[in-house]
Amino acid sequence: MGTETREVIELFIDERSVRVAPGASVAAAVMNAGKACRASVTGERRAALCGMGVCFECRVEIDGVLHERSCMIEVSEGMRVRTVDAG
Amino acid sequence: MSTKHDAIVIGLGIVGCACAWALSRRGLRVLAVGDAPIGGGATAAGMGHVAIMDDSEAQFRLTARSSELWMALRDELPSEAAVDYCGTLWVAADEEELNAAKGKHAFYQKRGVRTEVLDETSIAEAEPNLRSGLAGGLRIIDDSIVYPPVVCEWMLAEVVRRGGAVRFAHVTGATRTRVQLDGGDVIDAGVVVLAGGDVSARLCAWLPVRPRKGHLVITDRYPGFCRHELVELGYLKNAHSHAAESVAFNLQPRPTGQMLLGSSRQYGVEHEEVEARMVAWVIERAKLYMPRIGSLRVVRAWTGFRAATPDSLPIIGGRDGVDEPVIATGHEGLGLTTSLGTAELIAAILTGAPTPLDAAAYSASRDFGGHDGH
Amino acid sequence: MRAERARVAVVGAGPAGIAAAVAARSCGARVVLLDDNPDMGGQIWRRVQDGPAGEWRERVKQSGAEIRGGVTVFDAEKVGGRVRLRCDGAAGASVIDAERVVLATGARELFLPFPGWTLPGVFGVGGLQALVKNGLDVRGKRIVVGGTGPLLLAVAAYLSDRGARIELIAEQADKSRMLGFAGAMIRQPGKLLQGAKLRASIIDVEYRFGAWIAEARGDDRVRQVVMSDGGVIEVDAVACGYGLVGNTQLAQVVGVGIGHQASAIGERQEGTRHLALGTGEEQTQEGIGHQASGIWGRQEGTGHLARGTREDGRKSKETRSADPKAGAWRGRVVVDDVMRTSVEGVLCAGEPLGIGGVETSLVEGTMAGYTAAGREELARGLIPRRRRERAFAAAMERTFALREEVLRLARPETIVCRCEDVTMARIAACDHWRGAKLLTRCGMGPCQGRVCGAAVEAMMGWRVRDARPPIYPVSMNALAATGGAMEDA
Structure with missing residues (x-):
């Protein structure tokens, strides 16, 4: 389920092009790019904790949709991701 | 146990807490008693709005006085009480409702309440996520929202600080001067006040108070999605109707950026489970006004029971010659708003302290006949 | 739909x-x-x-x-x-x-809060493995694996295979308990073999018993961990988990009996x-919020609201179960x-x-x-x-019962509820889960208490069982579409 035929997926994290292997989660792509995911309600930078959709720490904005759990979503071509580290 | 309490207040919701707090401020030693946790019933379940309402003159006076009292208290409350003067925006879908809004505006203006009529353009500017083509609305500028459980906790802490006490216990019986607890304990006091919300009739069987179930849902954080507490003017028809079930669009922006959506009203449902069809109905109603709300993510849904009376006014005060507690219940959806006015009135009745409110309108001895709701 | x-x-x-x-x-x-x-x-x-x-x-x-x-x-x-x-x-x-x-x-990991656990780069044990399986790159990364249970070893081996440098595996259980466990494994040779194979692949890594991660330190991400013996280890990532907790939310909302x-x-x-x-088993529906909860009750007549005295209130039946064997x-x-x-x-x-x-x-x-x-x-x-x-x-x-010390790692200022940033001090001032939710907002965020609720159950001995639909955040559209509105009323 969900496997792509491409060898590399290009997506945009905070407007920067990132290339990752197909099947990777958005959380992995974000963290491989050296970024954290979200700002906590008191402004702390947070990144994935549980890796399995439970903790909601890895929330990012994906293609304009807020609060997506990046560990539960696979990267796709042209996807635009916005993290706490966006400029 | 000897009479060491000047007053016992039964019920740890916002009305009970406010009564205990107001009495202790006037020098009484108060025991607040009820089921734990503090503010855990309708108080926690409600939306927490302080709204000046105009359904009747009596309702207006109580809500307007209460609003003044909330305004006076705002700087004393802890920051976690999350007071926010976002204002209420009554939304008029069509010309008929806009005319109703204008009528309300005149009513409020005459009584010194700051309001503003919005036309089609200005309501779209005020709330960009409302659908286009709405006729307008009415803004009640000084309406606010509060996080009630924190206020309850703060009030009871004040009670304790002034020599009073709080006791978590299930009350099984009460007279004008005595309370009986589950387990057999009996406590005497100068006077007993019953503020048990929708379950008050358990201790005072004649009370014409019925539970009216409501559903609410709250979203993740979407700061700015709406700015005022939004209420459809059709709400009035629903709130006043004694139909078994109704919903109305009511959206509130919490200071956290979360959107709190209501509201439903149901009679005759005793269980507190979240009903999927009621939630769906509330959301469908909201989408008629805010189509984009459908994509917002709900993080929780819950229910609560309002204490509804046949004439939609609370019952405040004691009946002469009857050995039962002084009553403070029946606030339906306005318990948070009217808790302070109610407490002031209870204090006036019991201590002779001044109040601009006229007790007769909310009297326990008033005629409820012929309004049993069905 | x-x-x-x-x-x-x-x-x-x-x-x-x-x-x-x-x-x-x-x-x-x-x-x-x-x-x-x-x-x-x-x-x-x-x-x-x-x-x-x-x-x-x-x-x-x-x-x-x-x-x-x-x-x-x-x-x-x-x-x-x-x-x-x-x-x-x-x-x-x-x-x-x-x-x-x-x-x-299935299950989720039990996370026990410790200072610094909210830093980016601190993961669960299963959590880090899941992320790596889904493409997170750990090549050359220095990692301490801590917590409890057989998962530590399995994940350390996995991470090592993926190029990570495992600095230490810290198992909170004492070695004496592990020996008893080995006896149990002998009766299940298949499992023993599996364990041995895992062990071999990370043979050079120290597997320390009776040790745990006491603190994580860092700036924009984790840089160091402080171990229970005070030792400091430089790291690029931390994997820390204290075993698993079954997911009972869906069971709760359909009304299934939950026991202990x-x-x-x-x-x-x-x-x-x-x-x-029988013993130890309790069926459902007890009114958590309706029991006289210690300290407020005892306040009568004392004239002030001494939060400090809540500590002994916590020892009442509603609250603390300190015996790790009882769980x-x-x-x-x-x-x-x-x-x-x-x-x-x-x-x-x-x-x-x-x-x-x-x-x-x-x-x-x-x-x-x-x-x-x-x-x-x-x-x-x-x-x-x-x-x-x-x-x-x-x-x-x-074997892997939690020791008291790992339930006490959070400092007053340590965040316990990560969704709402509620600190240990604020939660400890409450008497039960519902009260804490109402007063502090802990458990009110999108994870619905899956992380902090389980932690609080372990740390405070409270009962956390308040799942309501929707058990995951879902769009209003999905609720409206599946609720059936009025037609099946």
Whole structure:
């Protein structure tokens, strides 16, 4: 389920092009790019904790949709991701 | 146990807490008693709005006085009480409702309440996520929202600080001067006040108070999605109707950026489970006004029971010659708003302290006949 | 919106769910297998294609069960004799009315808060493995693995294979307990062999017993950990988890009886159709919020609200259970000997019944699948196997029982509820979970208390059991579409 035929997926994290292997989660792509995911309600930078959709720490904005759990979503071509580290 | 309490207040919701707090401020030693946790019933379940309402003159006076009292208290409350003067925006879908809004505006203006009529353009500017083509609305500028459980906790802490006490216990019986607890304990006091919300009739069987179930849902954080507490003017028809079930669009922006959506009203449902069809109905109603709300993510849904009376006014005060507690219940959806006015009135009745409110309108001895709701 | 009927719906496509689907299909029932991950396998078999995982994947594919990934079941309700599942996912909202539902909702990690645990780069143990399986690059990264349980070793080996430098494995349990566990393993040679193989692949890494991560330090991410002996280790990442907690939320919302069992479930339950299981077992619906809670009650007449005295209030029955052998209160779904819950048509298998591991899940899943398909006698035939597996799981649980110290790592300023940033001090000032929720907002965020609730259960001894639909955040559109509005009123 969900496997792509491409060898590399290009997506945009905070407007920067990132290339990752197909099947990777958005959380992995974000963290491989050296970024954290979200700002906590008191402004702390947070990144994935549980890796399995439970903790909601890895929330990012994906293609304009807020609060997506990046560990539960696979990267796709042209996807635009916005993290706490966006400029 | 000897009479060491000047007053016992039964019920740890916002009305009970406010009564205990107001009495202790006037020098009484108060025991607040009820089921734990503090503010855990309708108080926690409600939306927490302080709204000046105009359904009747009596309702207006109580809500307007209460609003003044909330305004006076705002700087004393802890920051976690999350007071926010976002204002209420009554939304008029069509010309008929806009005319109703204008009528309300005149009513409020005459009584010194700051309001503003919005036309089609200005309501779209005020709330960009409302659908286009709405006729307008009415803004009640000084309406606010509060996080009630924190206020309850703060009030009871004040009670304790002034020599009073709080006791978590299930009350099984009460007279004008005595309370009986589950387990057999009996406590005497100068006077007993019953503020048990929708379950008050358990201790005072004649009370014409019925539970009216409501559903609410709250979203993740979407700061700015709406700015005022939004209420459809059709709400009035629903709130006043004694139909078994109704919903109305009511959206509130919490200071956290979360959107709190209501509201439903149901009679005759005793269980507190979240009903999927009621939630769906509330959301469908909201989408008629805010189509984009459908994509917002709900993080929780819950229910609560309002204490509804046949004439939609609370019952405040004691009946002469009857050995039962002084009553403070029946606030339906306005318990948070009217808790302070109610407490002031209870204090006036019991201590002779001044109040601009006229007790007769909310009297326990008033005629409820012929309004049993069905 | 899609609406359909099914004979058997299985929620969760880990080992228990896969086995349930295979068993039910083998009896000819139409089966829908749902999982919120895109791919099946659950947490334990995530992206594992070989060995038993591969065999079971193949088996379920061949079985003819309809497998749907990326579907989140956010509500379950009895409607007209069937069980209605309300779902959301990439393919949109849907409703499934099933005659029988098998809840195979698996487990999540137990995280115990410690200073610095919110820094980026601090992960769960299973959490880091899951992320690496999904593409997180750990090559050359210095990692300390800490917490408790056999997962530490397995994950350390996995990370090491993926190029990470494991600095230390810190197991909080004492070595003496582990020796007892080895005895239990000898009775299960398959498991022993598996353990030994894992051990060999990271033979140079120190596996320290009676040790734990006391603090993480860093700036924009984690840089160091402070160990329980005060030693400081430079790191790029931390994997820390204290075992598993069964996911009972869906069971709770459909009204299934939740009990508490501190030890071997299979043994006591054997042969009884009844759900009340005696000592240590409590059935549902106690009014948590309605018990006189210590300190406020004792305030009468004292004249001030001394928060400090709440400490001894916490020792009352409602609150603290300090004996680690008794275990913190952990809700578990109660089933009879063929996996039926207290709600007609709802079955449950695997971790929600108490953490049991893969083998237990496979046996229980198979039993649940048979029972769901109406072949209870086939399920009964597996009772002895289930008993053996559960006995092993119980031994494991005793071995890795949490020590008091790891429940005390959070400082007053340490954040416990990560969604709402609620500190330990604020939570400790409360008397019970509901009070803490109301006053501090802990557990009120999108994880709905899955992280902080489990931690608070362990640390404070409170009972956290307040799941309501939707059990995951879902769009208003999905709630509206699946709620059926007025038409089925």
